[in-house]
Amino acid sequence: MRQLRRRVRHRAPLHPQPAHRGRLDDRRHGRDPGRLEPHHAGLRRRRAGDRHRGPLPARHRPRIRRQQQRLGARQRPGGPREHPALSRLQRRRALVRVVRRRGDLIITETKHGFICANSGVDLSNVERGYAALLPLDSDRSARRIRDIIKAKLGVTVGVIVSDTFGRPWRKGLTDVAIGVAGIAAVHDLRGTPDALGRVMQVTEVSIADEVASAAELVMGKSSGIPVAIVRGLDKEWFRESSMDEIVRPAQEDLFR
Incomplete structure (x- = not known):
């Protein structure tokens, strides 16, 4: 039994792992x-x-x-409707036209030709008081x-x-x-x-x-x-x- 266990322990795996991941x-x-x-x-x-x-x-x-481009926003970050700074940034840097709007969600076309939410203006992963822009x-x-x-x-x-x-x-x-x-x-x-x-x-x-x-x-x-x-x-x-x-x-x- 010990010999059998030793043999099994040293056998190659039935399904070899790939040499390269990803x-x-x-x-x-x-x-x-x-x-x-x-x-x-x-x-x-x-x-x-x-x-x-x-x-x-x-x-x-x-x-x-x-x-990770950013511009300062004077007021406390909020939704697109409550945050005048975001509307100003959209007009100045990104917004070409509003494609669709539902509540606080605004789908826009940017000057780059991208169709995206809120002209790409984002408040996540940035310090308070800043907004991430395209x-x-x-x-x-x-x-x-x-x-x-x-x-x-x-x-x-x-x-x-x-x-x-x-x-x-x-x-x-x-x-x-x-x-x-x-x-x-x-x-x-x-x-x-x-x-x-x-x-x-x-x-x-x-x-x-x-x-x-x-x-x-x-x-x-x-x-x-x-x-x-x-x-x-x-x-x-x-x-x-x-x-x-x-x-x-x-x-x-x-x-x-």
Whole structure:
């Protein structure tokens, strides 16, 4: 019995564990397995007047940073109706038109072309008396982060600035890209064969949104982790792009 137990104890598991966790792809396609890492060494939640700083990762790794732009609000934060500062910020920086309104919930179109709640103005994860806003130019913010990394460390990375949006027809929130630099916003597969050889006619993959959503799993909503490092993406995805590739023009939108 002791010998049998010893043999069982040293047997290999019936279901071997994968060598890599959090993979985004596999080796069958000639790519390295992907990996997600939260990154907060030397970084903290931004405060008014802060600049980008802190140690950063190696070449060609896309980095996802959650937007943390803020403006002061003189009055005590409240709902959109009770907080005059929020209405002022919406008019000055974000709001193009109100799409729908129900109680305190306001769905708006922003100057970026995003359709989102309250023009992206958010009071969560910010100090009392401040509101988190969308960047004025989110692509420019991503390019600035990329350029700072290049200047300070001499490495080239793709940068995705993300924010949390709700979704029509589905419950639950997810992170989406609101700014990109050095990585494709959309990967166009039209004209290429699918797994059975049929030519795909309409398939365009939102790379930036998918990476942003995956990165949110390691950053979390309240952990204070502002950055995730993503490894193992296809090298073909590293190119110049902009959010114009993702935002659907109004004339093509069946619901606007």
